[in-house]
Amino acid sequence: MTSKVSRKKHLTQVGRVLATPSSGPSDLAETRIATVLGLKQFMQGPIRTLLIKGLAGTGKTTVALEILKAAGEGKGAYISSRVPKELLETHIPAMKETIDNQEFLDIRLEDATSVLDFVMQLTESKSVRTIVFDSWDGLAKELDQKERLRAEKTLMAIANNSGAQFVFVSEEPGATTIDYLVDGILEVVRVEVEDRVVREFIIDKLRGTKIPQHKYIFTLLDGKFTFFEPYTIPDYSKMRRFDRRPDIDESYSFGSGALDRLFGGMTPGSTLTIEYDETVPYPALRAIELPPIINFLLMGRSAILLPLPGANDELTNTILAKAVDAPALKDRLSILNVLRTSDVKTANLPINATPQQIHGVVTNETIRLRDKSVDKTVLLVKSVSALENLFASDLDSLLEVTSQEIITLQQSHDAHILFLAKDSPIRSRILSMSSSYAKLFVRDGTVLMFGVKPHTGIYALQHLEDPTIPSLTQLV
Amino acid sequence: MNSSSLTSGTEDFAISFRIAVHAGLDKVLGQSGTAAVLSHMQMTGDLPDTAEFHKKLLALFGAQGTLSLERAIVKDLATRLKWSLEVLKIEGAFDFNATMRAVESGSRA
Numbered sequence: 001m002t003s004k005v006s007r008k009k010h011l012t013q014v015g016r017v018l019a020t021p022s023s024g025p026s027d028l029a030e031t032r033i034a035t036v037l038g039l040k041q042f043m044q045g046p047i048r049t050l051l052i053k054g055l056a057g058t059g060k061t062t063v064a065l066e067i068l069k070a071a072g073e074g075k076g077a078y079i080s081s082r083v084p085k086e087l088l089e090t091h092i093p094a095m096k097e098t099i100d101n102q103e104f105l106d107i108r109l110e111d112a113t114s115v116l117d118f119v120m121q122l123t124e125s126k127s128v129r130t131i132v133f134d135s136w137d138g139l140a141k142e143l144d145q146k147e148r149l150r151a152e153k154t155l156m157a158i159a160n161n162s163g164a165q166f167v168f169v170s171e172e173p174g175a176t177t178i179d180y181l182v183d184g185i186l187e188v189v190r191v192e193v194e195d196r197v198v199r200e201f202i203i204d205k206l207r208g209t210k211i212p213q214h215k216y217i218f219t220l221l222d223g224k225f226t227f228f229e230p231y232t233i234p235d236y237s238k239m240r241r242f243d244r245r246p247d248i249d250e251s252y253s254f255g256s257g258a259l260d261r262l263f264g265g266m267t268p269g270s271t272l273t274i275e276y277d278e279t280v281p282y283p284a285l286r287a288i289e290l291p292p293i294i295n296f297l298l299m300g301r302s303a304i305l306l307p308l309p310g311a312n313d314e315l316t317n318t319i320l321a322k323a324v325d326a327p328a329l330k331d332r333l334s335i336l337n338v339l340r341t342s343d344v345k346t347a348n349l350p351i352n353a354t355p356q357q358i359h360g361v362v363t364n365e366t367i368r369l370r371d372k373s374v375d376k377t378v379l380l381v382k383s384v385s386a387l388e389n390l391f392a393s394d395l396d397s398l399l400e401v402t403s404q405e406i407i408t409l410q411q412s413h414d415a416h417i418l419f420l421a422k423d424s425p426i427r428s429r430i431l432s433m434s435s436s437y438a439k440l441f442v443r444d445g446t447v448l449m450f451g452v453k454p455h456t457g458i459y460a461l462q463h464l465e466d467p468t469i470p471s472l473t474q475l476v
Numbered sequence: 477m478n479s480s481s482l483t484s485g486t487e488d489f490a491i492s493f494r495i496a497v498h499a500g501l502d503k504v505l506g507q508s509g510t511a512a513v514l515s516h517m518q519m520t521g522d523l524p525d526t527a528e529f530h531k532k533l534l535a536l537f538g539a540q541g542t543l544s545l546e547r548a549i550v551k552d553l554a555t556r557l558k559w560s561l562e563v564l565k566i567e568g569a570f571d572f573n574a575t576m577r578a579v580e581s582g583s584r585a
Binding site for chain 2: 111112113114115116117119120121124143146147148149150151153154157158160161
């Protein structure tokens with residue numbers, strides 16, 4: 001039962017909240033949730049009650065606190081049946097300010113009647129717009145089934161009448177009575193992808209709302225909820241000036257801070273293989289393909305590119321032309337599209353050239369460009385897929401020349417990046433020759449990347465700063 | 477009718493009304509919800525007049541919610557006083573005050 005002392009304290013707190021002036025007109029419940037989840041396009045209908053469910057440690061409380069934060073300072077209340085305020089702030093330090101700015105009701109020792117009474121007081125003045133019950137199970141489990149259902153119906157009625165938004169946090173795995181009553185259900189799950197944690201939130205229900213995508217990736221990096229929209233093709237017209245990145249100790253820079261931090265740069269003589277599956281959009285691969293080339297050229301070095309099948313040569317040239325001055329491109333870059341007849345002719349190759357003949361061209365180009373490189377080093381970026389398509393009936397020869405290339409580049413302290421399709425028939429042999437190896441794939445529309453060799457965390461790839469370079473956000 | 481029987485009739489109705497309010501709310505809101513609503517309305521002791529009760533319910537649950545709750549109360553009261561459930565027949569808008577006044581005057585008669 002509620003002690004008179006604790007009850008009086010709560011009521012004082014409630015009174016303080018109710019006295020807080022309203023701070024903005026545009027905080028309709030539906031837009032608040034939409035802002036946090038980035039689901040504006042989904043929120044056509046009013047969502048008053050939302051259930052966030054998931055197992056322990058999946059991030060439910062952080063998601064709920066983000067929704068509370070979006071309510072606006074002093075316009076939300078957090079009803080905790082699990083932990084006191086101080087402990088919650090210790091668990092999620094990034095949300096301390098949000099917790100401090102909103103009403104916090106510790107109901108661990110309260111009964112359902114008192115809690116419902118608190119809710120009525122909170123919503124009466126209409127100034128508190130979002131109330132989080134964390135967790136609802138903590139309270140509901142004390143009630144029998146019929147009583148629980150009636151208490152839940154009472155809350156739904158209060159939410160609908162007051163205009164407040166109620167967010168229920170639950171660890172109950174199956175469907176419970178509240179699942180049928182609430183307007184929306186978000187499920188938060190934690191899955192493992194090759195020993196790395198990936199968090200997803202799943203929109204199970206959002207009444208009156210069209211849901212084009214049900215699952216999204218999110219991270220709790222720095223204790224904050226950050227969700228990832230599906231990968232969007234970058235707008236290359238917004239490309240900024242490319243700043244060259246100097247070598248990192250003895251290693252070459254990738255031309256991208258994010259890639260340098262992930263791999264520590266490219267060790268001279270090393271081969272990095274990027275494995276990708278068929279769902280990875282080309283611009284995501286381009287964000288790994290082009291920055292090292294641009295940076296090599298800006299550093300006064302040379303580069304050779306054998307593009308991926310389906311590469312847009314015109315766009316590649318436009319991007320390169322914006323980043324690097326024309327003489328450098330002309331003198332120190334060679335793009336050899338082995339799938340394009342004109343390039344094969346330019347290289348004086350027969351239409352049915354063998355892997356050895358292609359290798360010969362690459363070797364000659366390497367020698368030619370080495371002379372023009374400021375420190376005689378060359379970067380070779382090569383699509384294995386393009387060569388596989390060309391030499392499907394002679395993959396052994398392709399492997400042989402690739403192996404020779406790797407040895408040559410290693411001895412010359414050059415850098416080598418290979419793009420390898422996940423379903424490549426020579427995948428395992430290429431990977432065994434690679435000094436480092438990373439994977440790109442798509443999950444829930446988000447492009448994810450991680451290093452297998454060396455082992456790294458898993459990251460979401462976006463273009464937050466510039467369309468040509470990758471931004472990597474760690475999933476934790 | 478003498479004054480003592482009039483008082484007795486009023487008391488009977490007040491007791492029945494209080495019981496019906498608890499029972500009617502309980503059917504919809506459950507024990508916790510009922511206790512919370514009555515506590516919030518500061519109606520744990522004597523119940524106020526029906527107009528004020530209606531107004532407070534309206535503030536908490538809105539028109540539709542209040543209608544459901546009041547109909548549950550009237551239904552319980554009518555059953556308790558062995559009145560016909562005709563009082564719940566919807567002819568035009570349901571008027572809690574008018575219905576309760578009718579039930580009250582009927583119970584005194």
